Amino acid sequence: SAVISQKPSRDICQRGTSLTIQCQVDSQVTMMFWYRQQPGQSLTLIATANQGSEATYESGFVIDKFPISRPNLTFSTLTVSNMSPEDSSIYLCSVDRAYNEQFFGPGTRLTVL
Amino acid sequence: GESVGLHLPTLSVQEGDNSIINCAYSNSASDYFIWYKQESGKGPQFIIDIRSNMDKRQGQRVTVLLNKTVKHLSLQIAATQPGDSAVYFCAERAGNTGKLIFGQGTTLQVKP
Numbered sequence: 001s002a003v004i005s006q007k008p009s010r011d012i013c014q015r016g017t018s019l020t021i022q023c024q025v026d027s028q029v030t031m032m033f034w035y036r037q038q039p040g041q042s043l044t045l046i047a048t049a050n051q052g053s054e055a056t057y058e059s060g061f062v063i064d065k066f067p068i069s070r071p072n073l074t075f076s077t078l079t080v081s082n083m084s085p086e087d088s089s090i091y092l093c094s095v096d097r098a099y100n101e102q103f104f105g106p107g108t109r110l111t112v113l
Numbered sequence: 114g115e116s117v118g119l120h121l122p123t124l125s126v127q128e129g130d131n132s133i134i135n136c137a138y139s140n141s142a143s144d145y146f147i148w149y150k151q152e153s154g155k156g157p158q159f160i161i162d163i164r165s166n167m168d169k170r171q172g173q174r175v176t177v178l179l180n181k182t183v184k185h186l187s188l189q190i191a192a193t194q195p196g197d198s199a200v201y202f203c204a205e206r207a208g209n210t211g212k213l214i215f216g217q218g219t220t221l222q223v224k225p
Contacts, residue, residue: 004156031211033211033212033213041217041218042202042215042216042217042218043157043202043204043213043215044215045212045213045214048210048211048212058212092156092157094213096211101147101159101162102147102159102204102211102213103159104149104156104157104158104159105156106155106156107155107156109154
C-alpha cells in the first residue's frame with residue numbers, strides 16, 4: 001500500500017476565496033488523481049494529475065476552477081478557486097501504482113460559508 | 114454513458130451474520146473492479162479487487178464475485194462485526210487510464 005497524507009484535513013472558508021490542498025505520497029507513483037465527494041454522495045473524479053504536464057480534467061471540471069500542480073512523482077496540489085457554498089465537499093487524492101490497486105488519502109473536508 | 118450502481122442504499126445485519134452487498138455496472142469493457150470501505154470521517158479504504166478474467170476472489174472474511182454475463186459484482190462479508198459498519202463502494206475501471214467510476218454506495222449497519 002501507499003501512505004498518503006493531505007493538508008489541510010479540514011477548513012472553513014469564506015465565499016470568493018481560494019484554498020490549496022496538498023497531497024503527499026511516501027513513494028514515487030505514476031498516477032495521481034483528485035476526487036470530490038459531496039455530502040452523502042459517492043466519489044466523482046475531478047482530474048488526473050500528470051507529472052510534468054497539464055492535468056487532464058473530467059467533464060464538468062475546468063482548470064480555472066480547479067487548477068492542479070504535479071511538480072514531482074510524490075506530490076500534487078489541488079486549488080479550489082473562487083469558492084461558493086456548492087464547493088463544500090470532501091476532496092480526496094488517490095494514487096495508482098502501475099495499474100495496481102488505487103489508494104486514497106484521508107481527504108480534506110471543506111466547508112464554504 | 115457509463116454507470117455503476119448499487120441495488121440497496123442501506124443494509125442492516127445482525128452481528129455474526131453474513132453480509133452481501135451488490136453492485137451493477139454497465140460498461141462491458143471494464144476489466145478491473147475494486148471494493149472500498151469508507152468509515153465516517155475517513156478516506157476510502159481498499160478492501161479487495163478482482164480482474165475481469167476471474168469470477169471469484171477471496172480475502173480475509175471477504176469474497177468478491179463477478180458475473181460478467183449480467184454485469185454484476187458482489188461483496189460478501191462473513192461473520193459481520195460492528196467494525197464492519199461503514200459505507201461500501203464498488204468501483205470499475207476500463208482501460209489503462211487508471212480512472213475509477215464509483216457506484217453510489219451502500220451503508221452497512223451491524224446490529225449487536
